[in-house]
Amino acid sequence: MLISESSLRGFTHKIFLSMGCSDEHASLAADVLLQADLRGIDSHGVARLIGYVRLWESKRINTNPKITIVHETPTTATVDGDAGLGLVVAPFAMRLAIQKAGQYGSGWVSVRNSNHFGIAGYHSLLAVEKEMIGIAMTNASPLVAPTYSNERLLGTNPMCYAFPAGKYPPVVVDMATSAAANGKLEIAQRAGKPVPEGWIQDAKGNYTTDPHALKSGGSLLPLGSDKEHGSHKGFGLSAVVDIFSAVLSGANYGPWVPPFVAFLQPPADPVGLGIGHFVGAMRVDGFRPVDEFKIHMDNWIGRFKSASTIDPDQKVIIPGEPELEAAKERKTKGIPLVDAVVADLNGLAKRFGIEEL
Numbered sequence: 001m002l003i004s005e006s007s008l009r010g011f012t013h014k015i016f017l018s019m020g021c022s023d024e025h026a027s028l029a030a031d032v033l034l035q036a037d038l039r040g041i042d043s044h045g046v047a048r049l050i051g052y053v054r055l056w057e058s059k060r061i062n063t064n065p066k067i068t069i070v071h072e073t074p075t076t077a078t079v080d081g082d083a084g085l086g087l088v089v090a091p092f093a094m095r096l097a098i099q100k101a102g103q104y105g106s107g108w109v110s111v112r113n114s115n116h117f118g119i120a121g122y123h124s125l126l127a128v129e130k131e132m133i134g135i136a137m138t139n140a141s142p143l144v145a146p147t148y149s150n151e152r153l154l155g156t157n158p159m160c161y162a163f164p165a166g167k168y169p170p171v172v173v174d175m176a177t178s179a180a181a182n183g184k185l186e187i188a189q190r191a192g193k194p195v196p197e198g199w200i201q202d203a204k205g206n207y208t209t210d211p212h213a214l215k216s217g218g219s220l221l222p223l224g225s226d227k228e229h230g231s232h233k234g235f236g237l238s239a240v241v242d243i244f245s246a247v248l249s250g251a252n253y254g255p256w257v258p259p260f261v262a263f264l265q266p267p268a269d270p271v272g273l274g275i276g277h278f279v280g281a282m283r284v285d286g287f288r289p290v291d292e293f294k295i296h297m298d299n300w301i302g303r304f305k306s307a308s309t310i311d312p313d314q315k316v317i318i319p320g321e322p323e324l325e326a327a328k329e330r331k332t333k334g335i336p337l338v339d340a341v342v343a344d345l346n347g348l349a350k351r352f353g354i355e356e357l
């Protein structure tokens with residue numbers, strides 16, 4: 001089913017308003033989800049909306065948070081999200097980082113007591129809009145086993161780095177530090193399809209292609225899948241995200257991170273508050289003139305785009321290009337939603353008494 005951006009945005013906005021969000025927060029939260037859908041990251045768009053509603057119904061999301069700065073220096077801060085939507089808390093933190101960067105060259109903000117913040121790219125690109133380099137990362141529910149383990153201790157823990165360019169679009173490196181994002185498993189589950197080998201393991205540590213394996217004690221694998229293919233590097237990257245996002249901020253880390261699904265209760269022995277994020281902004285002109293940097297970014301991008309390839313029909317893909325192409329197409333043709341997501345959204349419409357899609 002294809003839904004226009006404006007229709008889906010209006011629908012999502014109404015759901016957040018029905019949850020008790022202010023108009024400003026509802027608009028922002030809807031924008032974060034819509035940008036994910038427009039950029040082709042379907043796992044983090046409106047398909048997640050029912051998850052936020054269920055967490056709110058379980059009183060694990062505060063839709064009227066008092067977001068506060070609890071620790072601060074000229075270039076750094078720690079923000080307490082008051083159990084608010086990460087879709088709202090993370091942009092607050094990034095705008096604070098941008099403000100500090102505008103004054104001092106760079107700004108770094110850690111966040112505690114938050115929730116799932118959508119796609120990391122949304123927050124990094126806020127800095128790019130100000131001709132800054134943007135960095136965003138978050139820890140997440142423990143679904144990933146470290147190398148050699150079958151115990152779920154880390155989240156998919158995504159990180160994003162975004163760089164402004166000149167004639168070319170920004171370079172946006174937005175990725176999970178696991179072999180695959182959990183949202184991709186959810187997409188496979190809805191489609192009734194197996195997943196590639198190397199994404200997940202069963203409870204005994206054996207590879208499986210069953211997208212439902214997590215429900216029977218399985219775990220996602222770190223980026224690299226196994227030691228021979230560099231899973232220790234994926235484990236290391238995930239650890240960095242967890243430490244920056246939570247150990248530094250006072251959020252929960254490792255196996256103590258609360259689950260995104262409402263039917264699972266948070267650990268009874270938390271080591272911190274909520275989920276953690278870490279965002280940063282750096283002024284390009286703190287290193288060299290912006291125009292000069294953009295000329296060389298364009299040169300960098302152009303050289304990689306012109307690289308010789310093994311298959312003449314394949315071209316080197318610059319990070320961020322697929323998402324940009326998806327956005328161009330979806331803004332014109334509409335956003336595709338699978339039947340299961342449409343059913344979930346229409347169920348929410350009935351729940352809140354608004355018009356169905």
